[in-house]
Amino acid sequence: MKTSRVQSTCTLLFLLVLLVSPLFVFASDVVSFPSGQLTLHGVLYKPEGKGPFPAVLYNHGSAPGMLSSQAFEALGPVFASHGYVFFGPYRRGQGLSAFAGPYIGDQIAAAVKDGGIHAGSATMTRLLETDHLNDQLAGLAWLRKQDFVLPNRVAVAGTSFGGIEAVLGAEKESYCAAIDISGGAQSWVESPELQALMNRAVRNSRSPIFFFQAENDYDLSPSHVLSAAMKDAGKVFEIKIYPPFGNSVQDGHSFGYFGSSVWADDVFRFLGKYCSK
Secondary structure, eight states: OHHHHHHHHHHHHHHHHHHHSHHHHTOOEEEEEEETTEEEEEEEEOOSSSOOEEEEEEEOOSOOTTTHHHHHHHHHHHHHHTTOEEEEEOOTTSGGGGGGSOOHHHHHHHHHHHHOHHHHHHHHHHHHHTHHHHHHHHHHHHHHTSTTEEEEEEEEEEETHHHHHHHHHHHHSOOSOEEEESTTTTTTTTOHHHHHHHHHHHHTOSSOEEEEEETTSSOSHHHHHHHHHHHHTTOOEEEEEEOOOSSSHHHHHTHHHHOHHHHHHHHHHHHHHHSOO
16 A cells, blocks of 8 residues: 555656656647748747747748758757747648649759759759748748747758848848858858858848858858958947767757757857846
C-alpha cells in the first residue's frame, strides 16, 4: 500500500511538470490568412496572459516541405517565453502553404536548367521581392489586426531566405525592428542581383536592423557589406559574428534556428530597445 501511494504521488508530480513545461504552455496554433487571391497558413505561439503583446513575424528559409516546422518549434517557445507573440507564416509553395503555389526552389532550379546561374539568380531575386514579399506583408497585415497584438510593436526576423525577406520587409513597412540572420549567405557570391536588391533595401530601411551570423556560416559578406551600407546611409544597425556553431557549414547556417541559447540575450536586448514603445 505504501509503495502504491509513492507511485501515485510520483505520477501526479510528473503530470504537473508536464503541464508547466514550455512545450505545453507555449503550444502552437495553426492560422490562415489571405495573400491576394491565395489562402496561406502559419503557426502562432503566444505568451501567457491576455495581452496585447509585442510580436515577431519570423520568415522561414528555403527548406522544402515541412522542414521549417522544426525551426518554428524551436523558436516559438523562446519568443513566447520572453513575452512576444511569435508568428511563422508559410509563404506560397512551402510547409502548410505548399498547395498555394510552386516551391521557390523548383522555380529557381528550372530557371538554372533553362538559362544557367544568371537566370536562376534573376528568378530568385524576382520571386523574393514580389510573390514572397507580398506573402510576408499579407501576414503582417493579418497579425496587426489581432486583438492580442500591439500593432505598432511588431518586429520582423528571418534566417537565410527569411533573412532576405526581413530586410526587404523593413524597407516596405514600419516594423519596430528587424533581425537578419544569415540572409543571402548561400547566394551572395553568385547573385549580383541579390546584392543590389539587399543593398538598396537596407539603405532605405525604415527599421533598425540587427545582423548576425555564426562564424562557420557559408559566407559572412552579407552581414559585413549590408551593415556598412547602413552606416554609410546613416541608418541604425548592429552586427555580431558569433563563434562557430556545430560541426559544419550547414550547422553554422542553422544557428539562427537552433542557437537561441547563445543569441537570445542579444536579440531580446535589441528588441527591447526598439520595440518597447
